[in-house]
Amino acid sequence: MILFLRIVFIVVLVSMFAVTGWASTEVALWKTPRAVATHPWFIATLFDCYFGFLTFYVWLAYKETGLGARIGWLLGVLLLGNIAMATYMLIQLFRLPLDAKMEDLLLRRK
Numbered sequence: 762m763i764l765f766l767r768i769v770f771i772v773v774l775v776s777m778f779a780v781t782g783w784a785s786t787e788v789a790l791w792k793t794p795r796a797v798a799t800h801p802w803f804i805a806t807l808f809d810c811y812f813g814f815l816t817f818y819v820w821l822a823y824k825e826t827g828l829g830a831r832i833g834w835l836l837g838v839l840l841l842g843n844i845a846m847a848t849y850m851l852i853q854l855f856r857l858p859l860d861a862k863m864e865d866l867l868l869r870r871k
Contacts, residue, residue: 774847
């Protein structure tokens with residue numbers, strides 16, 4: 762399972778870098794058309810996305826015991842979204858042996 766999750770989050774990270782890089786070459790983020798930025802589904806999607814980020818962060822804050830790490834990762838998740846989340850997951854996954862259990866990933870280390 763750990764190997765599978767490593768592959769999944771590598772794909773997520775590479776995909777996010779690729780699509781973010783592509784989008785950045787097409788149009789600057791701050792040049793999003795007003796019709797898009799004010800569209801109800803765009804706003805609903807942003808709420809959904811950021812509540813997902815915060816849900817993930819609650820688990821991350823449980824795992825991390827240091828205030829500095831918690832603040833740093835909060836900023837990372839809020840500013841970089843799935844790029845930061847996939848990076849965090851890969852750090853956690855590569856700290857574990859391939860035969861580790863899901864509890865080893867999900868629960869705080871002693």
